Amino acid sequence: MSPISKAQQKHVHKYVKKNYDRTTITVKKGDLNKIKAAAESVGESTNKFITTAIHRRIAEELGDDEFCRKLHDDYLANPDKGEPMPIEEFAAELGITL
Secondary structure (H helix, E strand, C coil), X not given: CXXXXXXXXXXXXXXXHHHCCCCCCCCCCCHHHHHHHHHHXXXXXXXHHHHHHHHHHHHHHHHHHHHHHHXXXXXXXXXXXXXXXXXXXXXXXXXXXX
């Protein structure tokens, strides 16, 4: 493989600057080595491993929010909501002691 020329390096740097945001994270001593090892174990770069974890967490959080919104909307749309019940009475009905 031939070495990368200065012009190629400049082009790549310009492309990355235009198309990507950069950030820095701070982790406890020793955690970076764990992250790098975990990334390597699945054949990913450290950057790819971290960004994948972030995207999964975002999807998880949005999924939780969407689930709660749907639950709330379904409740509001249900014509048979019943009457409000004190929590103590509901707990007793379920056999739970408060």
